[in-house]
Amino acid sequence: MSIAADALTTLVDDVLACRKCELAGLLAAANPIRPAVLEDARVVLIGQAPGPVTDRKGYHFAGPAGTFLSLWLDRAGFPPNYFREHVYLTSLTRCFPGKSPSGNGDRPPSRSEVALCRPYLDRELALLQPKLVILVGKMAIDTFLGKKPLTETVGKVYEHEGRALLPLPHASGVSRWLNAPENRALLDQALTELSHLRVALGL
Numbered sequence: 358m359s360i361a362a363d364a365l366t367t368l369v370d371d372v373l374a375c376r377k378c379e380l381a382g383l384l385a386a387a388n389p390i391r392p393a394v395l396e397d398a399r400v401v402l403i404g405q406a407p408g409p410v411t412d413r414k415g416y417h418f419a420g421p422a423g424t425f426l427s428l429w430l431d432r433a434g435f436p437p438n439y440f441r442e443h444v445y446l447t448s449l450t451r452c453f454p455g456k457s458p459s460g461n462g463d464r465p466p467s468r469s470e471v472a473l474c475r476p477y478l479d480r481e482l483a484l485l486q487p488k489l490v491i492l493v494g495k496m497a498i499d500t501f502l503g504k505k506p507l508t509e510t511v512g513k514v515y516e517h518e519g520r521a522l523l524p525l526p527h528a529s530g531v532s533r534w535l536n537a538p539e540n541r542a543l544l545d546q547a548l549t550e551l552s553h554l555r556v557a558l559g560l
């Protein structure tokens with residue numbers, strides 16, 4: 358994948374300056390996560406939204422989900438550090454939505470926030486032209502594949518606009534979905550598919 362580094366740098370500036378959700382009254386204070394300018398990005402990975410650790414540290418997947426995803430890539434046969442060195446990490450929205458009003462976990466971003474942030478994601482995909490996009494969590498999966506249960510999508514590979522899409526479950530380590538043995542088997546299947554894609558696409 359060739360990278361238009363100057364265009365990515367412009368994207369970084371645009372994202373960091375973005376206050377669209379704040380101005381629309383959707384966020385009390387926008388704090389966009391800085392997109393990485395990867396020298397050699399080979400895969401794009403899209404999550405839901407930054408969590409509190411990412412919000413504090415300022416880079417994508419800085420919290421437990423990043424640790425789990427890196428381990429999952431190891432299981433799919435990628436070399437050490439591939440996750441940080443070759444996977445362009447991004448999400449549907451780029452600002453931490455805050456805690457859920459119920460106090461139970463983080464608030465998922467609203468449809469309006471996702472819509473306002475989408476142009477950045479479209480720019481990233483257009484610039485990076487990845488052969489593989491990994492979709493992490495139901496919200497990212499539903500955005501690209503339409504609403505379906507995770508049990509229908511995890512373990513399968515989809516094709517969209519000439520690129521492979523691989524769904525994975527949320528990887529925070531507190532995902533109850535992975536408590537069920539049959540769902541862990543679907544994750545194993547997804548990582549096997551990821552291993553096949555690694556070889557087939559020369560990632």
Ligand code: SF4
Binds near residue numbers: 372375377378387388
């Ligand atoms: S979530 Fe996206 S669109 Fe909204 S303020 Fe943050 S960077 Fe801008």
